[in-house]
Amino acid sequence: MTENAPVDPTSTEAWKQLAGIADGFTPDLRGWFDEDASRAEKYTFQAADLTVDLSKGLLTDEILGHLLELAKSVDVAGRYQAMISGEHINVTEDRAVLHTALRRPRDTTGLVPAAPFTVDGENVDDAVHATLDKVYAFAEKVRSGEWTGVTGKRIETVVNIGIGGSDLGPVMVYEALKPYVQAGLEARFVSNIDPSDVYEKTADLDPETTLFIVASKTFGTLETLTNARLAREWLWKQLAAAGALDDTDEARKSAVAKHFVAVSTALDKVAAFGIDPENAFGFWDWVGGRYSVDSAIGTSVVIAIGPDNWREFLAGFHAVDEHMRTTPLEQNVPVLMGLLNVWYSNFLGAQSHAVLPYAQYLHRFPAYLQQLTMESNGKSVRWDGSPATTDTGEIFWGEPGTNGQHAFYQLIHQGTRLIPADFITVANPAHPLKDETGDGSTVEAGQDVHNLFLANFFAQTKALAFGKTADEVRAEGTKESVVPAREFSGNRPTASILAPALTPSVVGQLIALYEHIVFTEGTIWGIDSFDQWGVELGKQLALQIAPAVDGDEAALESQDSSTKSLIAKYLELRD
Numbered sequence: 001m002t003e004n005a006p007v008d009p010t011s012t013e014a015w016k017q018l019a020g021i022a023d024g025f026t027p028d029l030r031g032w033f034d035e036d037a038s039r040a041e042k043y044t045f046q047a048a049d050l051t052v053d054l055s056k057g058l059l060t061d062e063i064l065g066h067l068l069e070l071a072k073s074v075d076v077a078g079r080y081q082a083m084i085s086g087e088h089i090n091v092t093e094d095r096a097v098l099h100t101a102l103r104r105p106r107d108t109t110g111l112v113p114a115a116p117f118t119v120d121g122e123n124v125d126d127a128v129h130a131t132l133d134k135v136y137a138f139a140e141k142v143r144s145g146e147w148t149g150v151t152g153k154r155i156e157t158v159v160n161i162g163i164g165g166s167d168l169g170p171v172m173v174y175e176a177l178k179p180y181v182q183a184g185l186e187a188r189f190v191s192n193i194d195p196s197d198v199y200e201k202t203a204d205l206d207p208e209t210t211l212f213i214v215a216s217k218t219f220g221t222l223e224t225l226t227n228a229r230l231a232r233e234w235l236w237k238q239l240a241a242a243g244a245l246d247d248t249d250e251a252r253k254s255a256v257a258k259h260f261v262a263v264s265t266a267l268d269k270v271a272a273f274g275i276d277p278e279n280a281f282g283f284w285d286w287v288g289g290r291y292s293v294d295s296a297i298g299t300s301v302v303i304a305i306g307p308d309n310w311r312e313f314l315a316g317f318h319a320v321d322e323h324m325r326t327t328p329l330e331q332n333v334p335v336l337m338g339l340l341n342v343w344y345s346n347f348l349g350a351q352s353h354a355v356l357p358y359a360q361y362l363h364r365f366p367a368y369l370q371q372l373t374m375e376s377n378g379k380s381v382r383w384d385g386s387p388a389t390t391d392t393g394e395i396f397w398g399e400p401g402t403n404g405q406h407a408f409y410q411l412i413h414q415g416t417r418l419i420p421a422d423f424i425t426v427a428n429p430a431h432p433l434k435d436e437t438g439d440g441s442t443v444e445a446g447q448d449v450h451n452l453f454l455a456n457f458f459a460q461t462k463a464l465a466f467g468k469t470a471d472e473v474r475a476e477g478t479k480e481s482v483v484p485a486r487e488f489s490g491n492r493p494t495a496s497i498l499a500p501a502l503t504p505s506v507v508g509q510l511i512a513l514y515e516h517i518v519f520t521e522g523t524i525w526g527i528d529s530f531d532q533w534g535v536e537l538g539k540q541l542a543l544q545i546a547p548a549v550d551g552d553e554a555a556l557e558s559q560d561s562s563t564k565s566l567i568a569k570y571l572e573l574r575d
């Protein structure tokens with residue numbers, strides 16, 4: 001334990017001031033924009049390539065001033081410095097928290113902390129770059145066809161088997177960077193212990209050209225190890241069926257050696273599974289699962305997009321890390337966004353937070369953020385074990401725009417709940433398309449469809465901010481009885497994040513941005529954003545209950561009456 005007792009944020013002067021403002025708060029985005037011609041400019045910030053407009057948020061200079069004071073009272077900057085320096089700020093697991101070290105460049109000139117950067121007796125930069133070199137060399141072999149399957153055919157499909165942080169990050173980044181994937185290579189991702197997942201993902205694959213990557217920090221996760229065994233059996237069976245595997249242990253071992261690699265911190269367990277530690281890529285206990293996409297856990301993506309693009313991806317993270325470390329709080333985008341989230345959730349009653357990427361390639365970003373934000377900050381005790389003094393952990397959710405517009409935006413626009421929303425988009429699409437015909441009325445022939453797409457982005461944030469008054473609705477000739485239903489209150493806060501294009505660097509920047517937003521909020525709430533004890537009980541019980549579901553009478557009898565009758569019903573229904 002290296003952290004002191006957290007400051008109780010509610011005891012700070014800033015908190016009291018904010019509570020005073022929140023009492024009877026009536027936001028007025030129309031008025032605020034009218035009064036201050038510089039509002040958009042004043043509240044638009046830059047972090048690396050990300051332009052972030054917070055002006056449609058529910059903030060004023062006074063609110064912002066108190067929020068910044070709050071950040072100072074709990075020393076967000078000092079704790080960030082402690083984190084990147086390797087202090088054990090994950091107190092409940094007594095670990096350093098060093099995902100930022102995964103993207104420190106090879107040239108350490110001017111870096112903070114300075115090289116040699118040693119944590120718990122290990123030179124972190126050397127360890128990180130040695131592993132990267134190993135991953136890069138392996139990826140190049142697969143990409144060039146030098147690495148082949150057991151029958152000498154080059155690899156065409158990489159199947160990542162992992163769950164949680166060993167799945168959500170790689171799949172999200174793979175989807176985000178699809179335009180960078182080498183032709184002739186595909187990655188797939190198996191996570192669920194529902195056997196349908198591994199079945200569907202392997203059904204049409206050729207075993208001779210398939211490489212499995214078993215990705216698990218602990219190499220002890222039930223889902224991943226079960227799926228890895230299923231995949232191994234699939235490989236053996238399919239190779240045998242193709243006449244490409246002799247019925248000997250030796251042949252099966254050789255097949256595993258060419259078709260299975262692993263990523264883990266537990267290399268002994270990798271060997272026990274039958275994967276040659278030579279074909280395993282390590283990382284360290286100071287990388288949390290949900291912070292691990294930029295470690296060797298991303299090997300499937302490195303193979304798909306190549307080392308050069310991966311280097312760009314890491315550089316994107318690092319640029320935002322440096323922004324977080326060096327930018328004064330007043331201009332510091334992750335800090336400002338984290339503070340606004342605290343304002344919305346602790347003072348204005350927001351329970352959830354929508355994240356709405358206007359970029360189809362980012363369609364898994366909301367799911368990725370759910371683990372990052374909710375596993376990190378869904379805690380009710382602080383890092384010293386005392387109860388949290390405030391609500392913590394926003395509920396993150398979302399879907400890409402414009403799809404969400406036709407589904408749940410109704411509630412964001414006109415519902416009774418306050419839902420702050422982050423709108424994320426890029427100026428340049430990977431595939432520009434024109435609508436050559438148009439529809440003859442609203443859409444001109446030759447319309448650039450990305451422009452049309454972005455018009456929706458701008459329209460939604462505008463509608464949410466400024467709404468539509470009853471008089472404006474009436475002026476359209478609306479029947480009086482329907483006016484209330486067609487009115488939009490406005491004052492629904494959004495943050496707009498605009499990047500030049502969805503490059504590897506920008507994807508890294510976006511991830512780092514949210515990592516540091518999570519950090520800022522966790523620091524204010526005084527919680528350990530880097531443990532996840534809340535996932536353990538269910539895991540333990542699943543193992544305890546498994547025999548009952550398999551027909552063990554005594555195990556069934558020992559369950560509570562609800563669980564017992566549910567299992568009984570399941571067994572009755574099961575063929």
Ligand SMILES: O=P(O)(O)OC[C@H]1O[C@H](O)[C@H](O)[C@@H](O)[C@@H]1O
Nearest residue numbers: 164165166216217218221289535
């Ligand atoms: O990478 P693994 O050790 O297999 O862990 C996979 C996932 O499962 C755990 O239960 C945690 O909830 C996640 O934080 C973790 O990412």
